[in-house]
Amino acid sequence: MPLDIFIPYWGDPGYMKETVTSVLAQDSSDWLLTVVDDAYPSHEIRDFMAGIADPRVKYVRKEENAGITENYRSCVAMATEEVLVILGCDDVLLPNYVATILDAHKRYPDAALIQPGVQVIDDNGEVAFTLVDTVKQKFIKPRGRGRQLVSGEAIAANLMHGDWLYWPSLAFRTQNIRKVDFRDGFPIIQDLALIMDMIYNGDQLLVEPTVCFQYRRHSNSASSAKLVDGSRFAGEREYFAVAAAQAEELGWSRAARSAQLRLTSRAHAASLLPKAMLSKNAPAVKALVRHTFGK
Numbered sequence: 001m002p003l004d005i006f007i008p009y010w011g012d013p014g015y016m017k018e019t020v021t022s023v024l025a026q027d028s029s030d031w032l033l034t035v036v037d038d039a040y041p042s043h044e045i046r047d048f049m050a051g052i053a054d055p056r057v058k059y060v061r062k063e064e065n066a067g068i069t070e071n072y073r074s075c076v077a078m079a080t081e082e083v084l085v086i087l088g089c090d091d092v093l094l095p096n097y098v099a100t101i102l103d104a105h106k107r108y109p110d111a112a113l114i115q116p117g118v119q120v121i122d123d124n125g126e127v128a129f130t131l132v133d134t135v136k137q138k139f140i141k142p143r144g145r146g147r148q149l150v151s152g153e154a155i156a157a158n159l160m161h162g163d164w165l166y167w168p169s170l171a172f173r174t175q176n177i178r179k180v181d182f183r184d185g186f187p188i189i190q191d192l193a194l195i196m197d198m199i200y201n202g203d204q205l206l207v208e209p210t211v212c213f214q215y216r217r218h219s220n221s222a223s224s225a226k227l228v229d230g231s232r233f234a235g236e237r238e239y240f241a242v243a244a245a246q247a248e249e250l251g252w253s254r255a256a257r258s259a260q261l262r263l264t265s266r267a268h269a270a271s272l273l274p275k276a277m278l279s280k281n282a283p284a285v286k287a288l289v290r291h292t293f294g295k
Contacts, residue, residue: 001030001082002031002032003032003083003101003171004032004081004083004084004085005023005034006033006075006079006084006086006087007019007020007035007088008036008038008068008075008086009035009037009045010038010065010068011040011089012089013042015089015090016048016089016090017045017048018090018125019089019091020035020052022094023087023093024057025095026093026097026099027095027099028098028099028102030102031056032056032058032080033058034057034058034060034078035049035057036062036078037060037062038067039061039063039066046061062074068187069182069184073181073182076174076178082105082175083102083173083174084171084172084174085170088168088216091215091216092121092125092213094213094214097213100116100208101171101208104208105171108204108206111204111205112172112173113171113195113204113206114171114172114208115165115205115206115208116171116208117209117210118166118211118214119211119213120133120216121214121216122216123216123218128217130217132217135264137164139162140164141207142207146209147207147209148206149206149207150207151199151202151205152202153247153255155199155205156199156255156258157255157257157258158258159192160258160262161258162263162265163264165191165192166213166215167192167195168213169213169215176198176201179201180201182194185235186238193242193243200250233287236262237262237265237294240259240260244260247259266292270288270292272284273288273289276288
């Protein structure tokens, strides 16, 4: 059973080539790769993909730019295998990624999501140790050794406390992800929104400790850019209200409370306040104060 790997492409061609090369370098041959080019202005990647003579590799270019949410939807719609991955176009698969995911799926076939072990890298591909990732891995991620299968209110409350998952590293059971949809209006937090919809549907998350993925954290990402002016947090606040209402409908009071408190999100906004104040960016300060101390 091949692993369906999709790359919704829009971005730096250099990073993208590294991403594709990491797929080709897998120590398991049991994969399919589809690149969905969202009409990126340059044709460099089109030409690069044309030079790959591998029947497992497919390149699709959209006529017009549809945006990341629509490109995600396109990837899910194109899937033909039991398990799919929506890989970031600046991230890197370690050689054991495909084998690790397929083995985890074989052992836990009912898991709808698989979170493998992740290394964080910087712009230059060097392993990085950031405060954000330290907090995620040391203080928010559920503790335990070996594989963990989690579901229900416990993991919902945990993720509302803080999102420690790495979206582009996740593998999904195709039939399960198709039962939900990417929410419009939440472009920065749409990954967590979709995952939470799956959890609220009763889906199980498998935590696979084997490190097999490199997540690139750099300042040019959409989410990082929006931190500067505080606009990201307006969308987060809106989404947490939606998630709290979903939890209340299920009678998951603990998860609802975690969504209402959004402690890690508030702390993140608070950590950016000094920089906004020093730069005398009044709108950013106002947005960050509201997110930190408001409802």
